[in-house]
Amino acid sequence: MNEAPPEARWSKLLVLDLDETLIHARGPSQGELPWPPHRRLGSYRVWLRPGLAEFLRHVLARFAGVGLWTVATSDYARGVASMLVDPARLAFIYSRGRCTALRDPDRGRRYWVKDIRKLSSTGFDEASILFVDDKPRGLERSYANLVPIHPFMGEPDDRELARLTRYLDELGPVEDVRSVDKRGWARREDL
Numbered sequence: 019m020n021e022a023p024p025e026a027r028w029s030k031l032l033v034l035d036l037d038e039t040l041i042h043a044r045g046p047s048q049g050e051l052p053w054p055p056h057r058r059l060g061s062y063r064v065w066l067r068p069g070l071a072e073f074l075r076h077v078l079a080r081f082a083g084v085g086l087w088t089v090a091t092s093d094y095a096r097g098v099a100s101m102l103v104d105p106a107r108l109a110f111i112y113s114r115g116r117c118t119a120l121r122d123p124d125r126g127r128r129y130w131v132k133d134i135r136k137l138s139s140t141g142f143d144e145a146s147i148l149f150v151d152d153k154p155r156g157l158e159r160s161y162a163n164l165v166p167i168h169p170f171m172g173e174p175d176d177r178e179l180a181r182l183t184r185y186l187d188e189l190g191p192v193e194d195v196r197s198v199d200k201r202g203w204a205r206r207e208d209l
């Protein structure tokens with residue numbers, strides 16, 4: 019666990035998803051987009067969500083801890099993380115190995131869940147942990163901690179991170195983040 023930066027305002031942990039939350043990546047078998055990628059990681063083309071650098075700067079200054087948690091592999095997670103931010107500034111980079119595999123009995127398919135209990139070693143209690151993720155199902159064990167975000171598919175006119183920054187500024191001072199209903203924030207016109 020890293021020390022909180024001196025300017026941190028809130029003793030809270032912010033856990034960010036990668037794919038379709040902060041970036042959109044396409045492998046070689048996936049088609050083109052009308053917009054050229056911003057980065058490349060091996061055979062992946064990577065589009066950064068507009069406003070990403072400002073967003074990360076903001077949350078790293080405000081939250082006592084910022085971690086990344088993806089269901090992707092650890093190599094991919096570390097590769098993407100280091101194109102976004104100095105990994106030393108992150109509380110952790112968690113990947114699929116930290117996820118829990120569950121089976122959907124209707125479809126017979128496996129899916130991955132990010133279990134909030136695996137964050138107990140970070141020292142933050144569950145009242146002080148926020149997730150931002152485009153896939154609510156992965157947070158089915160902690161919906162009350164989730165700020166759901168519209169999936170980013172590479173669009174250059176996406177503005178969700180600027181709106182999310184303002185919304186997190188509202189949530190930061192809340193004593194127990196689970197007490198706030200966060201489902202409708204994306205439709206709010208005042209953000």
Ligand SMILES: [Mg+2]
Pocket residue numbers: 035036037038039151152153
């Ligand atoms: Mg995602």
